[in-house]
Amino acid sequence: MHNRWSASAAEEMVQTLAPRYGEALALRTYASRLLGSDPALVLHGGGNTSVKGVWYNLLQEPIAALYVKASGWDLARIEPEGHTPLALDYLQRLRQLPELSDAAMVQAVRGQRLDPDGATPSIETLLHAFLPYTCIDHSHADAILTLSNQQQGAALLAEALGDEVIILPYVHPGFALAKAVADAHDRAPHSRGMVLMQHGLLTWGETAEASYATMIELVSRAEAFIAARLTPLPQASAAEEEAAWQRYRQLAPRLRGVLALPGRTADQPFDRFLLLPLIDRQLLALLAQEGAAATLLTPPLTSDHLIRLKPLPLWLDAAALQDEALLQAVARYRQAYRAYIARHAPDGAVAEEATDDTPRLLLLPGIGAVCVGANEEEAARVRDLLRQTLQVKGAILGMGGRYQGLSEADCFAMEYYGPQRAKLAAAQEAPLARQVALVTGSAGAIGSGLCRELLAQGVHLAASDLPGPGLQSLLAELQASHGQRVMAVAMDVTDPASVAQGVEQVVERWGGVDLLILNAGLAHVSSLETMQVETFQRLQRVNVEGTLHLFAALAKLWRQQGTGGDAVLISTKNVFAPGAQFGAYSATKAAAHQLARIASLELAPLGVRVNMVAPDGVFSDGDRPSGLWAEVGPDRMRARGLDAAGLEAYYQNRNLLKARITASHVARAVLYFVTRQAPCTGVTLPVDGGLPDATPR
Numbered sequence: 001m002h003n004r005w006s007a008s009a010a011e012e013m014v015q016t017l018a019p020r021y022g023e024a025l026a027l028r029t030y031a032s033r034l035l036g037s038d039p040a041l042v043l044h045g046g047g048n049t050s051v052k053g054v055w056y057n058l059l060q061e062p063i064a065a066l067y068v069k070a071s072g073w074d075l076a077r078i079e080p081e082g083h084t085p086l087a088l089d090y091l092q093r094l095r096q097l098p099e100l101s102d103a104a105m106v107q108a109v110r111g112q113r114l115d116p117d118g119a120t121p122s123i124e125t126l127l128h129a130f131l132p133y134t135c136i137d138h139s140h141a142d143a144i145l146t147l148s149n150q151q152q153g154a155a156l157l158a159e160a161l162g163d164e165v166i167i168l169p170y171v172h173p174g175f176a177l178a179k180a181v182a183d184a185h186d187r188a189p190h191s192r193g194m195v196l197m198q199h200g201l202l203t204w205g206e207t208a209e210a211s212y213a214t215m216i217e218l219v220s221r222a223e224a225f226i227a228a229r230l231t232p233l234p235q236a237s238a239a240e241e242e243a244a245w246q247r248y249r250q251l252a253p254r255l256r257g258v259l260a261l262p263g264r265t266a267d268q269p270f271d272r273f274l275l276l277p278l279i280d281r282q283l284l285a286l287l288a289q290e291g292a293a294a295t296l297l298t299p300p301l302t303s304d305h306l307i308r309l310k311p312l313p314l315w316l317d318a319a320a321l322q323d324e325a326l327l328q329a330v331a332r333y334r335q336a337y338r339a340y341i342a343r344h345a346p347d348g349a350v351a352e353e354a355t356d357d358t359p360r361l362l363l364l365p366g367i368g369a370v371c372v373g374a375n376e377e378e379a380a381r382v383r384d385l386l387r388q389t390l391q392v393k394g395a396i397l398g399m400g401g402r403y404q405g406l407s408e409a410d411c412f413a414m415e416y417y418g419p420q421r422a423k424l425a426a427a428q429e430a431p432l433a434r435q436v437a438l439v440t441g442s443a444g445a446i447g448s449g450l451c452r453e454l455l456a457q458g459v460h461l462a463a464s465d466l467p468g469p470g471l472q473s474l475l476a477e478l479q480a481s482h483g484q485r486v487m488a489v490a491m492d493v494t495d496p497a498s499v500a501q502g503v504e505q506v507v508e509r510w511g512g513v514d515l516l517i518l519n520a521g522l523a524h525v526s527s528l529e530t531m532q533v534e535t536f537q538r539l540q541r542v543n544v545e546g547t548l549h550l551f552a553a554l555a556k557l558w559r560q561q562g563t564g565g566d567a568v569l570i571s572t573k574n575v576f577a578p579g580a581q582f583g584a585y586s587a588t589k590a591a592a593h594q595l596a597r598i599a600s601l602e603l604a605p606l607g608v609r610v611n612m613v614a615p616d617g618v619f620s621d622g623d624r625p626s627g628l629w630a631e632v633g634p635d636r637m638r639a640r641g642l643d644a645a646g647l648e649a650y651y652q653n654r655n656l657l658k659a660r661i662t663a664s665h666v667a668r669a670v671l672y673f674v675t676r677q678a679p680c681t682g683v684t685l686p687v688d689g690g691l692p693d694a695t696p697r
């Protein structure tokens with residue numbers, strides 16, 4: 001491991017931040033970022049740092065202060081505000097207390113904020129307060145955990161790090177740990193650092209640079225020690241990796257279905273999870289190793305992984321994937337989890353609704369790992385923690401060691417530890433947060449409006465269209481505001497192989513599809529007398545066959561998932577009130593509409609609802625002109641002697657409400673169905689401002 005301290009970068013930081021925050025906090029910020037930007041040291045808001053200094057009140061009186069990392073800040077991107085100033089004297093005197101509950105500790109620490117608007121300080125604050133050093137760094141370094149989390153770990157650490165480092169057996173984080181750390185330090189006051197078994201490493205110094213340098217030096221020693229004793233594991237072949245992906249694609253929809261929980265009422269959809277796979281050659285080889293289950297089917301590396309990973313993964317070998325066996329394996333996991341709660345929680349201490357018994361990490365020999373979350377962000381966090389877990393547990397296996405994690409009681413104490421649970425208390429979930437939607441014809445005017453409104457309701461969105469700049473620019477636009485919740489799927493709806501491939505891409509990414517919005521369509525203006533049959537057939541392929549291919553592909557998928565679904569066809573008012581010169585469009589859309597009605601009959605037994613939204617013309621969505629209007633607008637303008645604005649006004653004025661129909665209106669009608677406001681299937685909802693001739697009948 002490299003010491004990445006740069007005198008010039010540190011100086012630059014001092015130049016920028018010191019005038020406002022002082023030199024000590026500027027350098028603390030710099031060193032914290034160095035620590036945070038190395039995933040072999042800390043991950044996802046893990047680890048913490050502090051600096052002791054002075055705070056001046058309004059009377060310019062100096063107060064001894066501890067600036068400690070606030071929870072919610074990531075060390076990699078920390079700003080000076082990420083270290084909350086606290087009155088140090090009182091916190092240090094708390095050490096006299098024989099004990100202090102977690103709730104009282106959190107209250108006491110928050111009460112010592114010198115800036116009342118300061119962020120909530122780290123739950124490890126007292127540990128920083130009790131140690132008598134200006135700067136303290138704390139990491140959960142891979143190399144340290146590789147040694148601290150195996151049998152005879154303390155002896156290995158002593159050999160690797162020498163006697164300048166204290167080794168402290170596991171203590172539950174909070175007041176007890178802070179006291180144990182301070183006591184251990186007092187017994188060996190000349191030490192340079194301390195390993196907390198099954199937890200991480202502490203280093204200290206009079207400057208941020210010194211404390212950081214000790215951190216790097218000790219972790220490097222551990223790395224060298226491990227490297228000298230490690231037999232590298234073999235890697236699976238490329239063919240084995242391809243076979244693993246193949247198996248995963250087949251399994252994922254059913255697996256996602258088995259993990260889903262029934263909706264809380266008959267009207268509500270299933271509470272589904274997003275699945276993110278981790279399939280690589282190293283992991284495949286690791287899972288195939290002798291003793292892999294004994295090493296990997298074990299508690300997490302550190303207590304802060306617990307709330308994300310749960311105490312144990314679910315191990316599913318090939319036999320467990322067959323038919324009923326998969327259901328049983330998941331049911332057994334849930335039962336075992338509840339039994340674990342019952343063993344450790346005093347009566348009623350963990351409310352039924354707080355008991356979340358769904359596994360978050362699945363290990364499947366021959367396939368890889370599957371990370372489970374209520375959304376992409378949660379599942380991705382599991383995947384990052386899994387990568388670190390595999391690094392550490394794999395190294396232990398490679399050293400010929402035996403993994404030694406937290407005891408079950410320690411797992412429970414930490415999984416249901418108040419200050420940790422607080423991190424999970426997320427904002428209320430958006431209505432469609434656990435659903436994956438596939439929208440066809442996304443790059444058009446109605447399509448992009450649909451994508452935006454669905455994303456606003458929390459969906460994970462697969463935006464599909466023909467490959468090209470339209471789809472690319474839509475993806476860039478949507479990702480800018482919704483990040484990883486959006487993917488683009490290049491798909492030609494007229495080609496069943498392309499449809500199958502597109503659906504497969506979504507299955508690989510998130511595990512399945514729940515909502516299908518059939519919006520791809522083509523229009524053409526021609527009288528029947530002059531209609532080219534090839535043109536008619538081109539519309540038929542997109543509007544009719546495209547609808548058929550998508551229903552066929554999704555019906556298979558929904559049968560595998562077993563958790564129902566919703567489909568909405570973007571139909572048209574022309575199905576009910578066709579226009580002259582518009583035969584190819586009206587006839588093919590009518591056929592698509594009829595297919596959707598048939599789908600509502602055939603898919604109801606699977607719990608799938610199929611409905612239709614029938615808009616009048618939508619001209620554009622922001623800067624995106626509608627493709628349909630690019631095709632028919634010029635002709636209609638000529639026929640009526642109007643310009644573009646005039647034509648739009650003409651359409652607006654012909655409906656009862658004098659409404660200009662927008663993509664958002666169409667999207668909100670779709671939302672009415674997919675958020676399951678009422679038990680509807682086979683229903684057509686016109687969005688046309690009131691056109692009596694086009695009322696469905």
Ligand code: ZN
Pocket residue numbers: 047124138139140199200
């Ligand atoms: Zn820690």
